[in-house]
Amino acid sequence: MTPLSWLDDQLTHLEEADLRRALPTPIGKQGAIVTIAGRPLINFASNDYLSLAAEPRLIEAATEACQHVGVGRGASPLVMGRADIHQCLERRLATWEQTESALLFPSGFAANVGTIPALVDREDAVFGDAKNHASIIDGCRLSRAQKHIYPHADMNALHRQLLEGAHFRRRLIVSDTLFSMDGDLAPLAELARLAQRHQAMLMVDEAHASGLFGAQGRGAVEYLLAETPHLKDHVHIRVGTLSKALGTAGGYVCGSHRLIDWLANRARSYVFSTAQPASISAAALTALTIIEQEPERRQTVLKQAAHLRKRLQTQGWDTGRSCSQIVPIMIGSPATTLRVALALREQGLLVPGIRPPSVPPGESLLRLSLCYHHTPAMLDRLADTMLSLRHLGVR
Ligand SMILES: *Cc1c(COP(=O)(O)O)cnc(C)c1O
Numbered sequence: 001m002t003p004l005s006w007l008d009d010q011l012t013h014l015e016e017a018d019l020r021r022a023l024p025t026p027i028g029k030q031g032a033i034v035t036i037a038g039r040p041l042i043n044f045a046s047n048d049y050l051s052l053a054a055e056p057r058l059i060e061a062a063t064e065a066c067q068h069v070g071v072g073r074g075a076s077p078l079v080m081g082r083a084d085i086h087q088c089l090e091r092r093l094a095t096w097e098q099t100e101s102a103l104l105f106p107s108g109f110a111a112n113v114g115t116i117p118a119l120v121d122r123e124d125a126v127f128g129d130a131k132n133h134a135s136i137i138d139g140c141r142l143s144r145a146q147k148h149i150y151p152h153a154d155m156n157a158l159h160r161q162l163l164e165g166a167h168f169r170r171r172l173i174v175s176d177t178l179f180s181m182d183g184d185l186a187p188l189a190e191l192a193r194l195a196q197r198h199q200a201m202l203m204v205d206e207a208h209a210s211g212l213f214g215a216q217g218r219g220a221v222e223y224l225l226a227e228t229p230h231l232k233d234h235v236h237i238r239v240g241t242l243s244k245a246l247g248t249a250g251g252y253v254c255g256s257h258r259l260i261d262w263l264a265n266r267a268r269s270y271v272f273s274t275a276q277p278a279s280i281s282a283a284a285l286t287a288l289t290i291i292e293q294e295p296e297r298r299q300t301v302l303k304q305a306a307h308l309r310k311r312l313q314t315q316g317w318d319t320g321r322s323c324s325q326i327v328p329i330m331i332g333s334p335a336t337t338l339r340v341a342l343a344l345r346e347q348g349l350l351v352p353g354i355r356p357p358s359v360p361p362g363e364s365l366l367r368l369s370l371c372y373h374h375t376p377a378m379l380d381r382l383a384d385t386m387l388s389l390r391h392l393g394v395r
Helices: 006-016 056-069 079-082 086-096 110-120 136-145 153-164 187-198 218-226 228-234 255-267 278-293 296-312 334-344 377-390
Strands: 034-037 039-043 101-105 124-131 146-150 169-177 199-205 237-241 251-255 326-332 364-369
Touching: 039 377, 056 278, 079 169, 086 101, 086 237, 086 278, 101 110, 101 255, 110 136, 110 169, 110 199, 110 251, 110 255, 110 326, 124 136, 124 153, 136 169, 146 153, 153 169, 153 187, 169 187, 187 199, 187 218, 187 228, 251 255, 278 296, 296 326, 296 334, 296 377, 334 364, 334 377
Parallel strands: 124 146, 124 169, 169 199, 199 237
Antiparallel strands: 034 039, 101 251, 237 251, 326 364
16 A cells, blocks of 8 residues: 555546546647557547648748747746747737737636636636536636536526625626537627626637637637627627647637736736747747638638538437537447447547546537548548447437
């Protein structure tokens, strides 16, 4: 026995419940095809939705910036780690999101766990969707504010909770805009109306929607509030990540000058973490240009996703409420999910089986994410294989 012996028991428990994960290690570049253990697989597991992670123009921008400013930044942005290219990217992000200001964080996770505790404290209340991303949940926990979790997208429940929570000093509503497992959009107009009505702050996380939704690809705020632009004023805090559709790494928060000024002073994951490598910021700037100039990338991904959803539904699979490039196939038990994922892999298709704790018990699913470099032939192959596996996924 050693003080760490308990880990053996715990890992065995995970194994027995089909919940133990191994870390796949692909060789080479991120893309529609990845090579794992010497075997090329069609990749439905990546959030690189616009196929920018290995885009030559991004690689060139990063390489060039590296030559000029080196690799690491040496300190927190508050001390001296901030480079002019960070400032340039922050201004560009603010313009893109049509807000006054923006702040770069080391990751999207860091943006959420830093921002929420900077906004609410013990005397306050936070209201969150039950399907919010783990980083939002952790941010809420760290804040020590009183937590109110409303059932997924249930605006009546949120309304009731806001009425009950009216006595708190400050109130913060927080939600993903595009939910990462179900691929459905939040009722954003209703969230904004409730925030207005109850004088609550509203924070949304655009991690999976940026680059894909909206006429200019700015995200779900642009897409869902196109007809009601006045409601945008009630979306006070917008979080995004550079690590998904933008193909790079890092998180950001957009909002008013005052908000960004406060976060730069008070968000602990900003203050106490080294600034992002400038090469990454350079690549992200290039990604933004590509998103502006090549709308066909997002249009293609969303169109192919709609087509795939329809085919899977025709075969009898349940794709839930998905309306995006994220297409879940609802299975239920972790064991069956794992079985279907393994069968797909044997056919050369990489599809992650999502099991607890990423989803609630009994709601395991296969999560397909589509990217710009998926060809119609690749999607056909997936659909054909799913048809042949219909007998495995009883539901
Ligand atoms: C992926 C994700 C994050 C974390 O972003 P990273 O940049 O990968 O740390 C935050 N929020 C949501 C909703 C996400 O899906």
